[in-house]
Amino acid sequence: MVLSEPGWAEEQADAVVVLKNVSLTYQADSDIYALANIDLSLHEGEFVCLLGPSGCGKSTLLKIVAGFISPSAGQAVMDGAAIQGADWHRGVVFQQPPLYPWLTTRDNVRFGLRMRNIPESESRQLTEEYLRKVGLEEFGNHKPYELSGGMKQRVAIARSLVNKPRVLLMDEPFGALDALTREQMQSLLRNIWWESKCTILFITHDVDEALALGTRVLVMSKRPGRIVKEFKTSFTYAISGENSNRVRYTAQFLQAREEILELINRQEISYII
Numbered sequence: 001m002v003l004s005e006p007g008w009a010e011e012q013a014d015a016v017v018v019l020k021n022v023s024l025t026y027q028a029d030s031d032i033y034a035l036a037n038i039d040l041s042l043h044e045g046e047f048v049c050l051l052g053p054s055g056c057g058k059s060t061l062l063k064i065v066a067g068f069i070s071p072s073a074g075q076a077v078m079d080g081a082a083i084q085g086a087d088w089h090r091g092v093v094f095q096q097p098p099l100y101p102w103l104t105t106r107d108n109v110r111f112g113l114r115m116r117n118i119p120e121s122e123s124r125q126l127t128e129e130y131l132r133k134v135g136l137e138e139f140g141n142h143k144p145y146e147l148s149g150g151m152k153q154r155v156a157i158a159r160s161l162v163n164k165p166r167v168l169l170m171d172e173p174f175g176a177l178d179a180l181t182r183e184q185m186q187s188l189l190r191n192i193w194w195e196s197k198c199t200i201l202f203i204t205h206d207v208d209e210a211l212a213l214g215t216r217v218l219v220m221s222k223r224p225g226r227i228v229k230e231f232k233t234s235f236t237y238a239i240s241g242e243n244s245n246r247v248r249y250t251a252q253f254l255q256a257r258e259e260i261l262e263l264i265n266r267q268e269i270s271y272i273i
C-alpha cells in the first residue's frame with residue numbers, strides 16, 4: 001500500500017468529477033462553515049471512501065457532487081461541465097432508502113426509467129436484469145414493507161444502477177444493517193462495482209468497511225471539513241478472492257486501520273476541546 005498526501009495536479013487526469021477549491025457555508029441563524037477548500041477528483045472506475053468525524057461535512061460534500069446543493073465558493077464539475085442540479089448520471093443511495101411504499105420492488109426499480117421515458121421493453125428487460133444482479137428476482141412483486149432492511153437497500157442500489165450511472169454516490173448505505181447483512185452487502189457492492197466499472201463515492205463511519213471496499217480512502221478534518229489525508233488501498237481485491245478474511249488481519253490492514261482511527265480520534269478530541 002502506498003500512502004500519500006492528496007495532490008491536486010496529479011489528480012486531474014481521467015477525472016470524472018472534480019471539486020476545485022470548494023467551500024460551503026450554510027446560512028442558518030449564524031453561518032455554518034461546513035466545507036473549506038476541498039480539492040478532490042474522482043477518477044473513472046475508482047471506489048473512493050470518505051471518513052471523518054461526525055458533522056465534518058461528508059454528506060454536504062456528497063450532496064454537492066449529487067447536485068442537490070451548489071458550493072458557496074469554488075467549482076463542482078463532471079466531465080468538464082459544471083454540476084447543476086441532480087442528474088441520473090449520478091445515482092444516490094442513502095442509509096434509509098426512500099422507496100415508494102405503494103410501489104412493488106419491480107416498480108420502485110423501474111421508476112427512474114419511466115421518468116426518463118425509456119421504451120417499455122427495454123425498461124422491463126433492464127429492471128429484470130438489475131433485480132437479478134441484487135438477488136431480488138423472486139421479490140419483484142413485494143412491497144417495501146414486506147422486505148428486510150438489507151433487501152430494501154438492494155432495491156435502492158438496483159434502482160440507482162438500472163440507470164447505468166457513471167457515478168454512484170452512497171451515504172452510509174449499510175449503516176443501519178446488522179453485521180452479517182452488512183458484510184453480504186459489501187460483497188454484493190464490490191461485485192457490482194467490478195462488473196459495472198462505475199465510479200463510487202462512499203461515506204461510512206466504519207474504518208474496516210472503508211478499507212475493505214475502497215481503492216482510495218480519504219479522511220476529513222473536523223468542521224469546516226477539509227481532506228487531511230489520502231490512503232491508496234488495494235485490500236478490496238484481496239478480500240474478493242479466496243481466504244478473504246485473512247486480509248483483515250494482515251499487518252498492512254491493521255496499520256492502515258490504526259493510522260486512520262488515530263487521525264479521526266485526534267479530530268474528535270480537538271473538536272470536543
Ligand SMILES: Nc1ncnc2c1ncn2[C@@H]1O[C@H](COP(=O)(O)OP(=O)(O)OP(=O)(O)O)[C@@H](O)[C@H]1O
Nearest residue numbers: 026028032034053054055056057058059060061223
Ligand atoms: N441544511 C442545513 N442547514 C444548516 N446546517 C446544516 C445543513 N445540513 C448540514 N448542516 C450542518 O453542516 C455540518 C456538516 O453536516 P454534514 O451532514 O455534511 O456532516 P456529516 O459529516 O455528514 O455528519 P455525520 O457523519 O454526523 O452524518 C453540520 O454541522 C450540520 O449540522
